[in-house]
Amino acid sequence: MTQALRLGIAGLGTVGVGVVKIVRRHAELLQARTGRPIEIVAVSARDAAKDRGVNLSGFAWETDPVALAKRDDIDVFVELMGGENGPAKASVEAALATGKDVVTANKALLAIHGQALAEQAEAAGRVIRFEAAVAGGIPVIKSLTEGLAGNDIKRVMGVMNGTCNYILTRMQSQGLGYNALFEECAQLGYLEADPNLDVGGIDAAHKLALLASIAFGTKPNFDGIEIEGIQHISLDDIHQADDMGYRIKLLGVAQRTPRGLEQRMQPCLVPSDSPLGQLEGGTNMVVIEGDAVEQIVLRGPGAGEGPTASAVMGDVCDLARGLRISTFGQPATSLVDSKPAITGLPAPYYLRLELLDKPGALAKVAAILGNAGVSIDRMRQYAHAEDTAPVLIVTHKTTRATLDVALEDLRTTDVVAGEPVALRIEQV
Amino acid sequence: MTQALRLGIAGLGTVGVGVVKIVRRHAELLQARTGRPIEIVAVSARDAAKDRGVNLSGFAWETDPVALAKRDDIDVFVELMGGENGPAKASVEAALATGKDVVTANKALLAIHGQALAEQAEAAGRVIRFEAAVAGGIPVIKSLTEGLAGNDIKRVMGVMNGTCNYILTRMQSQGLGYNALFEECAQLGYLEADPNLDVGGIDAAHKLALLASIAFGTKPNFDGIEIEGIQHISLDDIHQADDMGYRIKLLGVAQRTPRGLEQRMQPCLVPSDSPLGQLEGGTNMVVIEGDAVEQIVLRGPGAGEGPTASAVMGDVCDLARGLRISTFGQPATSLVDSKPAITGLPAPYYLRLELLDKPGALAKVAAILGNAGVSIDRMRQYAHAEDTAPVLIVTHKTTRATLDVALEDLRTTDVVAGEPVALRIEQV
Known part of the structure; x- marks a missing residue:
């Protein structure tokens, strides 16, 4: 019999338990597909006594994940603890240093x-695989790195935080405000320990940084991402965008521009009848555009025990089959630094202003936009409620820098109440 | 410098030319990603004199694709001629026999x-790759074989013939009949030389046979597929299905049942608001359901120079990177024979009857269904036009065999004019 692929799993939360279940349930199937048995040798988690609903008695137990990583009876270190530093980083480094491949979420x-x-892995002749880190069960890392390797990638976009999409689509369908839905998510356990990772767009931005690196052959550059969360999206914007044929999504976009690499994670409007616009609830979607393939859309569950464990096992099966590839699709030492685009490519924008009930107010707004060089595609003024009236504007394509000049003037004029809302309309 | 991967391309139609363009345009990018140069050494096509819009002068020319396949200066034989026998089969066999890997569409x-x-390839230690054969640019073979390898696959479904989907969605949106759209497709060059391959469902069924083999570890069994084309879909059915919240799609479905492997390629109703229901025009979509991953939906262009060449190049890049896998995801000798399910899993059905204007006619229809054991979920009778009235029925779940008993009785009763229409409603 061919030698088994021996796993050490650090982290026995939802995903870790999911992996244990698959390895056990599909032992025969996995061997048929990969040509060798896949075995869990040892595990590590904080609390050995906790009942996780699976029998762990056959596995060696390490309280220290670094000790697990260093064991000489494992081939692959499966890191499912999370966190950008601390035990996760230390144990992945230890695994690579002692000759293990790494699979991580x-x-x-x-x-x-x-x-x-990635540099450490390549110097050691090992690989790091991370399908589960981006968009849960969707095989997007594999599709982008391997399936679409013949393309010059033009743009990668995605809705990659299920909690944010759940909140935004429930605002739309139930007419509930952001705060009420945030509380609901907290109670349902849909939020990270630090909720700002979700609603602040950071979790999704982490994922975007990885996709951008593969797509454009650049070093992952999380600091180069313009990040804006969904905390300030109001029901008014949800409904008024809908009236104009759009949905609001927390959308990550990475694309090359003449001024550098544009990476944004921010609420955007997308057409209601596009695949992104139609995406409801906690489901994720990634859109990949290449010069040859045109546009590919991948959709699936972005989180949860089964889907995330499926992605981990996809990587494990690749290693069992001997399929080995550079972390970000080409040797880490060949990845280049990306220059963040100071201002993104021009796009249409959605603006919402509260106009004060004064003669000539609308003319003043139109003049400010015109003077800044922002041209208006569509405008709607609604009836005055109390002393302000909502005005919605869809602009023609403009840069954010140009728009910011106009926004600054709108803020300081005497006909606009409160802060103007400006959201990019992503053409998909 | 690492040794180049040397290609021989047989077939210089749309796809072949697309591959030549990518290899030339992205020489540097491909080398960065795969770690080695990718070169075209020799080509083969029927007419050497034809202007294909690309410079082929740097390549050796073989008039016989078998001679091309046997050349000792190529590593990979890229078969883009098509056809299930003749030169395609002979040259692929020759390539494998002389130690080449094969990439084919x-x-x-x-x-x-x-x-x-596949057995010949494995005996020779070579691989056959065929991402471009299924759903054009969508990396569905890779997603299913590798990305989702940790799953027991429950069902694979797809809209995989763009021409059929174009006709069906234009019937819906333009109110044009099947025959008019068939003519339009013929003029636009959207049809195969034998149009029955498209509208008869055969082309899409070929693709389904390949997906089913990977999904279920079975030998490809094209003869086991129940195939029905779209030629008999009427505008009435399109519009009346729409009224009840459904779209008609030529849908391929493969799933394991207690009675064997169900493989169907036939017009089905799917909910209008599902991803499959929303799929417009020539775009393809494949839905994969696994026990861990739940449901993944992949969408993209199903044909055309760029998308198909992108898929070919994905396979070529895998070979350049040394990623090698069994043709159908596990050794060909381990694939089992599939027993075709005589009758598929129960499903709801859509029925359309033309009821004659007689007292008690509707009662008779209801009684026939009831006696056969087919229970009615929803029924609509429209007003009589001339001497018949359309009756639409959505049944509860029933087997096709049970339904066929009822249909036979409906045909022979004296209250139904013409042939009853029965279309399966696929739950997605």
């Missing part, structure tokens, strides 16, 4: 330390 | 001869 770790870790 | 060849060719 840790987007934060790779977004921040991916370059260094 | 030929769904017919593999659906019919895939088992024998």
Whole structure:
């Protein structure tokens, strides 16, 4: 019999338990497909006594994940603890240093330390695989790195935080405000320990940094991402965008521009009838555009025990089959630094202003936009409620820098109440 | 410098020319990603004099693709001629016999001869790759074989013939009949030389046979597929299905049942608001359901120079990177024979009858269904036009065999005019 592939699993939360279940349930199937048995040899987690609903008695137990990583009876170190530093980083480094391949679901770790870790892996002749780190069960890393390797990638976009999409689509369908839905998510356990990772867009931005690196052959550059969360999206914007044929999504976009690499994670409007616009609830979607393939759309569950464990096992099966590839699709030492685009490519924008009930107010707004060079595609003024009236504007394509000049003037004029809302309309 | 991967390309139609363009345009990018140069050494096509819009003067020319396949200066034989027998089969066999790996876009060849060719390849230590054979640019073969290898696959479904989907969605949106759109497709060059391959469902069924083999570890079994084309879909059905919240798609479905492997390629109703229901025009979509991953949806262009060449190049890049895998995801000798399910899993059905204007006619129809054991979920009778009235029925879940008993009785009763229409409603 061919030698088994021996796994050490650090982290026995939802995903770790999911991996244990698959390895056990599909032992025969996995061997038929990969040509060799896949075995869990040892595990590590904080609390050995906790009942996780699976029998762990056949596995060696390490309280220290670094000790697990260093064991000489494992071939692959499966890191499912999370966190960009601490035990996750230390144990991945230890695994590589002692000759193990690494499979991880840790987007934060790779977004921040991916370059260094990829270099360490390659120097040691090992690989790091991370399908589970991006968009849960969707095989997007594989599709981008391997399936679409013949393309010059033009743009990668995605809705990659299920909690944010759940909140935004429930705002739309139930008419509930952001705060009520945030509380609901907290109670349902949909939020990270630090909720700002979700609603602040950071978790999704970690994922975008990894996709951008593969797509453009650049070092992962999390700090180069413009990040804006969904905390300030109001029901008014949800409904008024809908009236104009758009949905609001927390959308990550990475693309090359003449001024450098544009990486944004921010609420955007997308057409209601596009695949992204139609995406409801906690589902994720990644859109990849290449010069040959045109546009590919991948959709699936972005989190949860089964889907994330499926992605981990995809990587494990690759290693069992001897399929080995550079972390970000080409040797880490050949990845180049990306220059962040100071201002993104021009796009249409959605603006919402509260106009004060004064003669000539609308003319003043139109003049400010015109003077800044922002041209108006569509405008709607609604009836005055109390002393302000909502005005919605869809601009023609403009740069954010140009728009910011206009926004600054709108803020300081005497006809606009409160802060103007400006959201990019992504053409998909 | 690492040794180049040397290609011989047989077939210089749309796809072949697309591959030549990518290899030339992205020489540097491909080398960065795969670690070695990718070179075209020799080509073969019927007419050497024809202007294909690309410079072919740097390549050796073989008039006989078998001679090309046997050349000792190529590593990979890229078969882009098509056809299930003849030169395609002979040259692929010759390539494998003389130690070349094979990349092909030929769904017919593999659906019919895939088992024998996979066995030949494995005996010779070579691989056959065929991402381009299924759903054009969508990396579905890779996703299913590798990315989702940790799953027991429950069902694979797809809209995999762009021409059929174009006709069906234009019927819906333009109110044009099947015959008018068939003519339009003929003029636009959207049809195969034998149009029955498209509208008869055969081309899409070839693709389904390949997906089913990978999904279920079975030998490709094209003859085990129940095939029905779209030729008999009427505008009435399109519109009346729409009224009830459904779209009609030529849908391929493969799933394991207690009675064997169900493989169907037939017009089905799917909910209008599902991803499959929303799929417009020539775009393809494949839905994969696994026990761990739940449901993954992949969408993209199903044909055309760029998308198909992108898929070919994905396979070529894998070979350049040393990523090698069994043709159908596990050794060909381990694939088992599939027993075709005589009757598929129960499903709801859509029925359309033309009811004659007689007292008690509707009661008679209801009684026939009831006696056969088919229970009615929803029924609509429209007003009589001339001497018949359309009756639409959505049944509860029933087997096709049970339904066929009822249909036979409906045909022979004296209250139904013409042939009853029965279309399966696929739950997605």
